[in-house]
Amino acid sequence: MTTLDLTPDELLSTTRAVRKRLDFTRPVPDELIRECVTLALQAPTGSNVVTARFVVVTDQEKRAALGEIYRDGYDKFMRSPGYPRRWKFEDAETKAQYDKMSSSAEYLGDHMGDAPALVLGCSTGPDRYSAVAGASNVLPSIWSFMLAARARGLGTAWTTLHALREQEIAQLLGIPYDNVAQLVMIPLAYTLGTDFKPAPRPDAEEVIHWNQW
Template identity: 50%
Template sequence: MRLNLTSDELLATTRAVRKRLDFEREVEPEVIDECLDAALQAPTGSNAQGWHFLVVRDPKLRLGLAELYREAFSGYIAMQKEAAAKAGDTDDGSVQNRVRSSAEYLAEHLHEVPVHLIPCIYGRPEGLDQSMMAGLYGSILPATWSYMLAARERGLGTVWTTLHLPFEKQAAELLGIPYDRVTQVALIPTAYTLGTDFKPGPRRDKSKVIHHDRWS
């Protein structure tokens, strides 16, 4: 299924989807392949030939990833709640609390998401300076975003997550990834969405985040 969105609609409505992922509907392998075809056409840096994408469908492997994710998430969410309490953020309707609620929902249900995509890149970031580290990630990130855009056009929802990465080595052992040579960049849960009527999200006034010539 194609949504036939314009390019601007696609860019403005590809959301981080957590609560509206359909856990019951199977995602056809050929649809994922189409999304990965788009990913492989992304603009590249010097490390383009090091791209790899691991598609995880096996329920036991998804459960293993989800357990690692939840272990990291428990510490992360505790720190978030403590910070919110110190800041006096007790408004259940605040953007922060809504995002936190959806993150908790995803952590609870991650193993039910039918496809986990793990983008990887050859090389390890340890010991790299800022320039080399930017180069390491500089191709795989646009490629993964292309995958997410292609997924949206096909009625799929995705969200960029990194919380399993504190346990990257354990995930590598689970999935047979050569940890000493390959870096996992993210985990992208992928599923059809419950409805396709996503809208642009609230954002800060662009005058506060866009700078011309100088920062001030």
Template identity: 30%
Template structure:
């Protein structure tokens, strides 16, 4: 059995490998190989890693639906395409205005075109509705202004695991694109997935082998434009 314990001091080679994955993992939309099958053993291995993610009170409220059935993938892709129309229309306008790069739009359009052919989709879910968490905070004695905190804890209990999953998939030489636009049509997507009442979808990941052999860091703002010390 593999021993996954690790020393507190991270060896230099390990540190470089971890930081390399962190710096080059992102949503891949234009380089997903829709023809090459994905070994589900790799997906399950990545999911086991994702289960180590931090979450509120260690409740581990997550479930993961791995979708490979072609009919369900096609149905989810149709749902996503319809949900994406307003977003893509707005993005097109922003490209025309010069506030969004054309490459971002092309990548988003590409995902709508190929999503039904991506070999694996993963839908992370929470085992209760957000209202339940808001109610919990009220029962603990917090006032109406606590709703923001309650929802932050609620969604904060799944998104670190989603990011861990993307990193783990990358470590297994797979690529993924994460989106949440289909959540604007929750009843339709829930019916496709046969979700029980009260289970809440958090995102959708398209998973495939990447085309090409290399990844590089993406353009980002300079650190000193976004970091504040002590006060804003």
């Protein structure tokens, strides 16, 4: 196992949503994905019960089909009032920042199926309601998977637009829709370069409420 020379703080602050810097030409070894999942399963869970499941799609035809489904979802998102390019901004700097983000997301929308692996992070339960309601028991594992990937020179991006056609994906991949919720679809690939920086964020004091709101 080879990992990047990152401190814990560097790992946490530079695990970015990677889109334009995903290397679609380089396969990701299955064993590397297993390592990431093994670490992901160490995340805390309620009552020490593991309800997370990872559907790893490397088959080219299935990746292409998932890419088309995601592209359709992104097209719908772009036509919605909530799309960032439709927002009105008070200053040019903020607009430029969101335009850059939108351009990156649009690129991924066009190339999702080109990623060498697509990983569906899922929540399981005895029924559909339990699977969806139990998402909080699974999200730490999914984030741990992304951190483990970053440490190994792999890039990821947290996406959810596949959910617009979740039943179709369930049929495509043989996922039991009645008791498995597909929470997130993650493109997984080596990155073009490994130098990622912390993102602009508010100062901690702007979001902390001491003792009361």
